[in-house]
Amino acid sequence: MSEAEAITTTERPERVFDTRLPFELSDELAKRVSDLGLEEAVQSANDHGYGYLHDIVPPEFVERLRATVIRIAQSDPGMGRPSAGSNMLLAKDPVFEEAVLNPSLLTMAEVLCGKGALISQVAASIKPKADQPGDGKGGLHADQNWTPAPFPVHNQLVTFCWACDEYSEAAGSTRVVPDSHLERRHPNAEETASEAGAIHTECPAGSVVFWDGSTWHSGGAPRTIDGERVVVHITYSRLALRPVECYDFLDEDWxxxxxxxxxxxxxxxxxxxxxxxGxxxxxxLSRTMDWAKT
Ligand SMILES: O=C(O)CCC(=O)C(=O)O
Ligand SMILES: [Fe+2]
Structure with a gap:
């Protein structure tokens, strides 16, 4: 019986008393990691706070993903200016359902955010060739930006960037600071401005770059070659911290x-x-980040 089938039965699950340490995988999760060839990605996440998923989908999927982002962005000013990207994508095309359910993403999300992890964001960005000089520095951040430092031992959030186009320095790929997850804090003002220690992530079109919620990274690097960098950003977060009771039905009239x-x-x-x-x-948005640090 699969887990999905098992949880629909009324059988009471076995009670768990000990919390697993980060990267202390159950036999079942370790097998899934091995079956999907994700050992290197897990090791890299543990050692450096980020990593890559290669060849997890056929080229046809990446072409469909990219074309869908372009189509939606043309009619959706979700990121401020037309054709810069879009968000709330899960409901906008079934290709995003396939993306969030990809077994490699789900397995890594479980490694980094535990069972029951939630979709936090499904967004896309389209970066054109830069029309102004500059290094685009100043945007370094950790994605668990609404978690106070020192960050908990257990990672809160993981972001997967599906590179629909090649990731390289000239292409304006995401910059990451390797090992910055070990700092367990947000970068300070000077670190944010200088992006010291940041390197360009690099991978072919179709691969996925991911980082955990405490790894410092920035998306500001300019693209210096022709064409556009299309990326789908998928974030999952731990199930904790949601309120027990949902009062979303209380409207502005109330x-x-x-x-x-x-x-x-x-x-x-x-x-x-x-x-x-978001x-x-x-x-x-900035108020939330500020409140989280109080
Ligand atoms: O656009 C990028 O290169 C990275 C953006 C970012 O900060 C993120 O997806 O968390
Ligand atoms: Fe980010």
Missing amino acids: LEGKPYEMRVLLGREDFLNTPEG FAHGVK
């Missing part, structure tokens, strides 16, 4: 005349967990 604190308590004043996704909230 909130009318109630104190601001009630809006805060219901998560209406931060940028998380909204049907518009790009539509202006000041709420």
Whole structure:
């Protein structure tokens, strides 16, 4: 019986008392890692905080993924300017369902975020050739940006960047600071500005680059060659920290005349967990990052 079948039965699962340490995989998860050829990716995540997934889909899938992103972005100003990208993609085309359910992504998500990990974001970006000089530095960050430092021993979040085009320095690939996950904190202002120690990730079109929630990286590198860099960014997060009770059904009419604190308590004043996704909230986004550090 598969796990998916097993959880639909009423049988009470065996109670677990000990929490596994990071990268202490169950036999079942270790077998899946091995069957999918992901040992190197797991080792790299553990050692350096990031890694690559190669040859996990046929070229046809990558072509379909890329074409879908371009089609949707043309009609969707999701990232501010037309054709820069889009978000909330899961519901916008079935190709994104295939992407988030890819066995290699799901297995790595379980390694890095545990069982029951949730989709946090399915977004895409389209980076054209730079029309201005500059090194694009200043955007270094850790994706678990709403977790205070020191970061917990257990990773909170993992981001997979599906490179629909080649990743190289000239192509404007993501820069990462290898081993920065060991710092267990956000980069400071100077580190963010200088991006010291950052290197360009490199892979062929169709491969996936991933990093854990504490690894410092930046997406600002300019593209210096012709064409566009199309990337699908898929983030999963641990299941923890969701409230027990869901009050999303309480609408603006219910909130009318109630104190601001009630809006805060219901998560209406931060940028998380909204049907518009992360790009539509202006000041709420940086406010969330600031509140998280208090
Ligand atoms: O666009 C990129 O190269 C990376 C963007 C980023 O920070 C992310 O996907 O977490
Ligand atoms: Fe990021």
